[in-house]
């Protein structure tokens with residue numbers, strides 16, 4: 001399903017091309033609208049055609065003539081991530097920005113058909129794989145990769161020998177670990193791909209009243225929803241930092257940083273463990289090996 005724009009006219013445009021996952025809700029939808037208002041062609045990724053169509057309608061009502069294109073993909077499945085990358089590559093010869101924003105918490109243990117714990121699959125393996133499959137397209141215009149992590153990365157450790165939490169599952173433990181791992185993957189990408197002209201940064205959007213955590217009937221899920229209603233900030237606030245990191249001129253060439261409230265911020269000690277990041281990177285390579293062959 002598409003908004004305006006077609007593969008044929010993509011090369012005629014001068015605005016940046018931005019790919020944004022998790023664009024059909026919360027923080028992502030507002031980021032998409034802001035990028036569109038800045039003249040970008042926005043490639044929105046979501047799972048539901050209906051929510052996608054509603055998002056496109058809302059953005060068009062705020063930004064008439066917005067150049068939007070919707071892609072449907074369940075990012076917890078690496079084959080779907082590869083299919084998405086194939087579609088994106090067919091419609092755009094380059095990418096200026098990739099924002100890996102889609103993410104979720106799973107209040108009960110959930111596993112994908114590949115055997116990956118779902119939080120790790122969606123919040124870590126998907127952004128890792130999508131970035132690797134699109135890196136050459138990002139290189140063409142000194143692109144930016146922005147990974148939406150979380151302050152929750154501070155609450156968990158990285159269990160390299162039990163990333164799937166087989167030894168005991170806790171939803172917040174799995175979520176915190178996934179956001180820590182995403183941060184470490186961001187730093188490691190900045191090191192491994194240094195010199196390729198692409199920047200890799202991560203951010204925390206704030207505690208936001210979105211649909212995040214809405215599925216799930218456990219005590220913990222209900223408590224979280226109550227806290228969100230009482231203390232959560234707007235999705236507009238949540239969009240500030242990812243949009244800033246994706247577009248600010250003064251961040252040209254800045255890489256391997258973590259941003260909170262649109263400022264560089266220190267991240268946890270565990271996130272800066274280079275040896276663990278290297279091992280995590282190898283695990284990500286291994287778990288996505290069947291889906292990483294170069295694409296045309």
Ligand SMILES: NC(=O)c1ccc[n+]([C@@H]2O[C@H](COP(=O)([O-])OP(=O)(O)OC[C@H]3O[C@@H](n4cnc5c(N)ncnc54)[C@H](OP(=O)(O)O)[C@@H]3O)[C@@H](O)[C@H]2O)c1
Pocket residue numbers: 021022023024025026027028045046047048051073074075076101102103104122148149150151204205206207208209210211212213
């Ligand atoms: N809300 C907070 O307080 C908070 C704090 C720190 C970090 N974050 C992070 O911010 C990011 C955005 O969250 P949000 O608050 O805007 O949450 P949200 O309203 O729940 O939006 C999440 C987005 O991710 C998409 N998504 C979920 N599972 C997916 C899957 N399997 N495949 C493809 N897309 C999927 C959703 O698509 P559907 O429309 O199909 O569901 C939706 O567009 C997440 O990475 C989250 O971890 C949020």
